[in-house]
Amino acid sequence: MYKTPDGREIFVVDGHTHFWDGSPENQRNVHGKQFIDCFYAYHTNLSPPEERWEKSKFEKYSEDDIYNDLFVEGPDDMAIVQTTVLGDFYKKGFGNVERTIKMASRHPERFIVNGAFDPRDGEKALEYIHYLKETHNIQGVKLYTAEWNGDSKGYKLNDPAAYKCLELCDKLGIRNVHVHKGPTIIPLNKDAFDVHDVDYAATDFQNLNFIVEHCGLPRLDDFCWIAVQETNVYAGLAVVLPFIHARPRYFGEVMAELLFWLGPDKILFGSDYAIWTPKWLVEKFWTFQIPEDIAAERGVQLTDEIREKILGLNAARLYGIDVEAAKARLAAAPVSIAAE
């Protein structure tokens, strides 16, 4: 719960968080080391100085840390934990759905755990989707289209194998598909983060919601164009939001574009924890105003009502969270420092 300076209580759903293990013990090879190093550079580069962590904590943080940073210190009411496997880089996966589920089971009222699959695994991917639904009743998945898999350095959502997986998700009611389309961290494929494949998939799978994480940046214009055409395409603010500290004017320009093209109902807050912690992001976001000249150019501005949608109500709608009921449930189970 975020309490505004004038005392209002805002329901916060953090749409993009991780519970990863990037520690040296889990690294399979140099790529694993370089991957977590790159995340750490994002963390140190865009966080305010007082929010930076030391490397060892960043590589692997505890179940208590995530709970504390999101819900005790942080303003989140609920958090969606994404699974980014990167099996070619990490022995047990960078994100491991079993490990995440175990962590989340301590506070089931607060966490929604999303799974992941790789369409290039063929039949095995389909079996795995069945397993995820039947065993863990997942509601969403995180897809990383630039993930390496043997000789393949990426895939597209409109590849036939990916369509088979999406068909199955549709059938089983796994409705929320978070797609990483962002900065080129692993760009060996010509452009595995190109956003146009989302256009095809969103048209062909009207029951699914496609949340494009990082808004497709640095392809914001392509993404906005697609999100305008497709009613089931949403923007995830992970990685975009921290610019609010380092480059506020730039952040204002991006928000103006998103509000102008997508409107306030299709933008989702995400801290990308543990790259960033939600406390400072939400505090800064609540008081942020798009600079006057940019706002005038696009005829849009952030209002409290719009901020409330972005911070929680939009994600609640996608995940079927009854906000009033959730508030009551959480009030009955107030946050506490986890028992040893």
Place this chain on the structure above:
Amino acid sequence: MQDRHTLTPRERDVWSRLDRVDDPELDEPLTDLGFIEAVSVGDAGDVLVCFRLPTYWCSPNFAFLMAEGIRDEVGALPWVSRVAVQLEDHMCADEMNAAVNAGRSFSEAMALRPELGDLGEVREKFARKAFQRRQEAVLLALRTLGLKPADVAAMTLSQLERTRLHDPEAARQLPRYLEILRARGLATAECDPAFPDPDGRGLTAAGYAERMGELRAVRINMEFGGALCRGLKETRYKEVVRIDGEPTLVDFLHDRVPARQTAG
């Protein structure tokens, strides 16, 4: 940034040529971005340039283009006998350096990796974006000088050449815009319109708002990369070290300590 006063004349020559090599994705000189790690000049006129990118994962396409730019610019110096380019700490470093040292062209090295796509296509795509970004900087500066859309739409190449801009970013971009405008053949004669789009279509007062919208979109995308790359380059190889939660000397040196902690 390199202190050029301590350099030999030949080293200074090399650094001046390197100022002309841009990161194609960001349209900023490699020397400004801090990507050039070292330059060494041998007695026989052989030059070694080492460069490093913000992350291990930076796009190989762009890395190839930058290496090619370094090789061509430095190789254009009359006294240079041989140029070696060395990319460091990159996932494709071994392959690229091997190609350079064997004297193979980058296009040949690329041929082994068809998934990287066509280098010429990538170069053209980003040259267009560079053109647009420079154009926007100039147009915005002219607007703050009080020029109306109809005024800039009517402006010719020779009028733009005589214009003086005071904003430092615009003053930096104006010669860069003029250079790319001529290089792409979009304005060559004195009376040619100064602000065509990348396909040569002219600017009109009625189309001004739409043009600015397109240019803004290009810049927003490029700035995202630029801001990340500069920051990542700065923080790569650095770690925050805290003992008992207190900042250490290293934190102070790197200006990582918030003001309220240093004040006491």
